[in-house]
Amino acid sequence: MYLTKEEERIYEGEEGWAYQIAMRILVKLGDLFEADRLIPIESAHVSGVSYKTIGDAAIEFLEALSETGAKAKVTSTANPAGIDYNHLEEMVKLPRLHEKQSRIIELYRNMGINPILTCTPYYIRRPKEDAHLAWAESSTVIYANSLLHSWTNREGGPSALASALIGKTPNYGIHKSENRQADVQVKVETVLRDEADFGALGIHTGRTLKDEIPFFEGLSRPEETQLKHLGSAMASTGMASLFYPCSSCPKSSERPETISVDAKDLRNAFEGLSTTNEDPDMVYIGCPHCSFEEIKQIAQKIKGKKIKNNVKLWICTSRYIRRKTENYVKIIEAAGGKVLSDTCAVVTWLKELGVDVLMTNSAKTAYYAPTMNNVETIFASLDLCIEAACRE
Amino acid sequence: MPIELKGRPIIKGLSRGKALVSRNPLSFLGGVDPKTGKIIEKNHDLNGERVTDTILCFPHGHGSTVGSYVLYSLVKRGVGPKAIVNETADPVVVVGAVIAEIPMVDKIDISQIRTGDLVEVDGDKGIVKILMRKESCT
Numbered sequence: 062m063y064l065t066k067e068e069e070r071i072y073e074g075e076e077g078w079a080y081q082i083a084m085r086i087l088v089k090l091g092d093l094f095e096a097d098r099l100i101p102i103e104s105a106h107v108s109g110v111s112y113k114t115i116g117d118a119a120i121e122f123l124e125a126l127s128e129t130g131a132k133a134k135v136t137s138t139a140n141p142a143g144i145d146y147n148h149l150e151e152m153v154k155l156p157r158l159h160e161k162q163s164r165i166i167e168l169y170r171n172m173g174i175n176p177i178l179t180c181t182p183y184y185i186r187r188p189k190e191d192a193h194l195a196w197a198e199s200s201t202v203i204y205a206n207s208l209l210h211s212w213t214n215r216e217g218g219p220s221a222l223a224s225a226l227i228g229k230t231p232n233y234g235i236h237k238s239e240n241r242q243a244d245v246q247v248k249v250e251t252v253l254r255d256e257a258d259f260g261a262l263g264i265h266t267g268r269t270l271k272d273e274i275p276f277f278e279g280l281s282r283p284e285e286t287q288l289k290h291l292g293s294a295m296a297s298t299g300m301a302s303l304f305y306p307c308s309s310c311p312k313s314s315e316r317p318e319t320i321s322v323d324a325k326d327l328r329n330a331f332e333g334l335s336t337t338n339e340d341p342d343m344v345y346i347g348c349p350h351c352s353f354e355e356i357k358q359i360a361q362k363i364k365g366k367k368i369k370n371n372v373k374l375w376i377c378t379s380r381y382i383r384r385k386t387e388n389y390v391k392i393i394e395a396a397g398g399k400v401l402s403d404t405c406a407v408v409t410w411l412k413e414l415g416v417d418v419l420m421t422n423s424a425k426t427a428y429y430a431p432t433m434n435n436v437e438t439i440f441a442s443l444d445l446c447i448e449a450a451c452r453e
Numbered sequence: 454m455p456i457e458l459k460g461r462p463i464i465k466g467l468s469r470g471k472a473l474v475s476r477n478p479l480s481f482l483g484g485v486d487p488k489t490g491k492i493i494e495k496n497h498d499l500n501g502e503r504v505t506d507t508i509l510c511f512p513h514g515h516g517s518t519v520g521s522y523v524l525y526s527l528v529k530r531g532v533g534p535k536a537i538v539n540e541t542a543d544p545v546v547v548v549g550a551v552i553a554e555i556p557m558v559d560k561i562d563i564s565q566i567r568t569g570d571l572v573e574v575d576g577d578k579g580i581v582k583i584l585m586r587k588e589s590c591t
Binding site: 090108 | 463464487517518519521522523525526527529542544545547548551552
């Protein structure tokens, strides 16, 4: 890979250990994927923030980096953490976890990475079309590429962090337009009713495609929220980082391979996301973090109702959206629901909160929670989730 | 004459030690205990073995990118491997070896290496030498 004189200096350690190690990460990944050079990025988004997922190993590395005084060179943001410090009454009560989590947030902040603690940074600051990014968090990546028309590979926590410190990323994968062409047509031969159906379609497609880029045929006027659920689910079961919601897109061949998804495929994917028929202890909405529209919709559905005494209703979003939707938040909280930010069900300590059965409209959460959180899941639409959370 | 296996240099450095060879991919996150270096991945052919001070040979990594931090932590605590030999390098293990600063070579036919062999990894040249077979090691 070609390096400029300046990049070589950093690689040799002339700017100190932290920048050197960051540059080495980028160069080694670039070599591995046959990148020709490094390209500047508009922003970085770093995953690996919750203490529940990263543990002590990552803290040691972040401390070593942060001690050198290294700072991000471009706008950089961070994914959700394990704790919402503004709603401690809802959080796990173990002081050790609180200390470790706040240390991690502090370390990122010290390095100039803005702890917005959300997986939907694009609701706060939308990247420019065609901008190159180094974003981690698979749902965020697929949203940026597919719905915002920005360009980012599917980074991991360490490589996004390295890109934040250097302000660049190796030029390979879908940073190149020839690698952004759709390879396969996904023909949807059934009607999708709501975001949960889109999620189930994502689970099925991700499993089937591996790392191919799909375009969809037969999604009539999909909403942004529905496509967000489709993408995040597809990225959970597969390596997808880009899809096209309709057939007007660049294609790798004139007659691409086609796969069909019928009502039975969708039903199998949908039903496979529930592991129990029991009643939920928690109903969870907010994976990926809710948009303004989603919070508004939930408030409208829940207005005048009351949450059951033995059920928690958690809605997760960013602090920014929570502030913007203050009036809707009041309606949800008057009913007994909780609107939390900075965290989500998957990256917090659900079991320790007494949750055994989690109900959600998020295919991604339903897919991960049985292994990541050791809970049973019920997967259903937003309407059914709200219904299950409320008294008759 | 030692057997010489030619691969691709990934991370520089020279290291010598006993090989620990697996046929299965390895996830460092959840698969290796960062405090003890013991492999805890379920149904793994090396389950219960320690990676400490070994030349760790496995086909490739899998699982979360947080695995890179686990490899860093293992090495900093003195319970990590001395070098890594893969069939196919993947981003999680490469980044882990970069930040842990241990030699790494890939594109090696690891079926040639047996657990317990004394091997030398040359990360600059991309060469793995089998210096002594297990049966003749004392």
